[in-house]
Amino acid sequence: MNSLTFILLQNLAAAAINPVSRQEVIDRLPSEYSNFVLPFIIGMSFILIYLFVGMIRILYHIPGPDRKKLLISLVTPITIWRNIRDLIGDCLLHVKIWKRKPLLGYMHSSIAFGWFMLIVLGHIEVALFVPKHLGSISDGSLYYPIFYRFFVWVNPDNITLRGSFFFFLMDFFLLYVLSGIALAMFKRIKSIALGMRHTTHPSLADRVALYCLWAIFPLRLLAESFTADLSGGSFLTKPMNMLFTSFFGKGLNFMPTWWAYSTALGLFFLAMPFSRYMHIVTEALLILFRNAGLKVRKPRKGFAEAEIYSCSSCGLCLDACPMNMQKKNLKYSSVYFIRFLRRHNTKKINAIAQKCLMCGKCYALCPVSIDSPAIRVAQRATFNNPLPYNYSYLKDAYHNSTAESVGSNKSKADIMYFAGCMSHLTPVIIKSMQGIFKAAGVKYIFADEGGGICCGRPLMLAGKLDAAKEVIKANKKMIEESGCKTLVLTCPICYKVFKEEYNLKNINILHYTQYIDSLINQGVLEVKKGGKSFVYHDPCDLGRGSKIYEEPRRILEGIGELKKASKERDESVCCGGSLGSLTLDYKDRGQVTEGSVETLMANNPDEIVTACPLCYKTFGEKSPVPVKDIASVVCENLVTKSN
């Protein structure tokens, strides 16, 4: 302590003698170094090396064409703009969380954005006042801006407005972060107050990193307050400094606080690669990958690895998962799936991968937008894709059926209707659709009137990707040969796969809700408005999967009163009948259905209406009110035109 004061006095003397150094800020220590920065330097070097190696590894595992895509995206103006927008919106401000849960959004963005601003402002201060320390590592550029307040002495007679402005900003953002940390601590005790019913169990590394993170900012406040009389401060650090001085007297021994601050930082960086906090840096990489249009190809390598390390383990997917009706099924949520993927725990990974209903809600609500359903499909493919199959019959599948229906129409029609397997089990949908076609006076080809083949999506969901390609090829051939211009589908499962995988050129693919809506808009169909009230259930593959929310609602509003469900659109709960799950049993599915019906019945509608044969059948078993398909509702309320 004595030596420090001595050095300070020396420097002060030098400053008094030398008029050039009559600046606002000068280096307090001639060596410009102190041992307490060591823990920080160790942690920082470790994390930098780890990140560099990790990035090379991920880039190495990305297939060649994807890497090219990434390179091109980095120089394309539109993707550059998207990258900047997403980096600021997602990494720093957490817009997605703000929109859903403002308090949680404040908590996350205060820590992320606040910390970012502290780092940036620290560097700006160094650049403005002691610029020589920003240059090379030998000048301390690694640690100097972080511990700026330790290394400088501020001339109290020479403080400018610019200087105090930065003092104020630093204290302001420190307070901002501290408020977020306080909220985070409170969330550990009572998560529901911030809008989360379930939270994840942190692993050991998570805990270490978490407590370090909690400690960093209070320690920073302490350290900066202890030196505030030497290196300046503002509304937060100055009064605290006076408080401490009045307690401990002048000449505070500030070394322990700086050591503690540096150690907390160092420990945090050491624990980071093994904890959930890897998302802080990996998310930036993921945003670049996603905007470049990269897709999951392997469940653990390349793009998927970037996604896995971007998971912040926040647990928002726990509340989102439809399986959370039973607490025992919480362990099948995406957050644990990703955790086990990180740990290479194959047995658990496989069990979780197969359980999921693939409703996509966790993906839709994930603040980092991790496509965990795609990772699950990739994981399923590792064990299901090699299974033997024989689809040699597919080549003659449509020989009779389409020939008949095309033949009966004598000429080719512009519109083709493909009902799909599920609609054939619920013929009311097909009948209603035929009624609607008739009422609209539309000539159409019924592709699978006599029974067709599957669309291929169930195979894809099961991970049998090669088998799915064969089915898709057979259907595609039939559709292209028919010469139709529009393809109408009564099943969201079919719709999604036709839209995404078939690559049908010059053919307009429509879900029947879109088609009926356009017929009503054109005035070809007319429906009468009755007094019934409906609630509309968003089928997973139609809503979250294909983003069709408005058309079915518009149709229903024209027919009766549309009531709201307690969870709608992106938040809607799977019916439980999904083909996505391979191993969820009948009983557990029933629980999911009950939970979903409960959300739909929130406003006591007369009828539940859905636009998917699978949901229609599943709800029928558990619903207290009649369940209807949207086509049959339209068909019942058609105005027959007298001409």
Next chain:
Amino acid sequence: MIDFGYTFNPSSRINLDNFDRVKFNKLVEIEPDVKTCMACGSCCASCSAGKYTPTSLRSAILALQNGLPEKALDFLKGCMLCGKCTMICPRGINTRHLIISITKIYSAK
């Protein structure tokens, strides 16, 4: 051979010596539902693939129990996993995964 205009039917005798108990127990462990099946035939009645090629889960389960795994696999190789049988099964059997499990266990050499 002289063509008499008719042939012998293949033997329908059940040879339980061919019944692989180890594999079947393994199947039961993963899919206890296999014993729930009452061979009602709803699955083959609703089968999409069944229209074009002999595909039947019911027959496959029977074939397994009769010690004819090859025949069982033949009954399942055309399956497109469309899930209609799962929707329709009166016993609530998870037929899709049962089909995958049978294929997985019995096609493993």
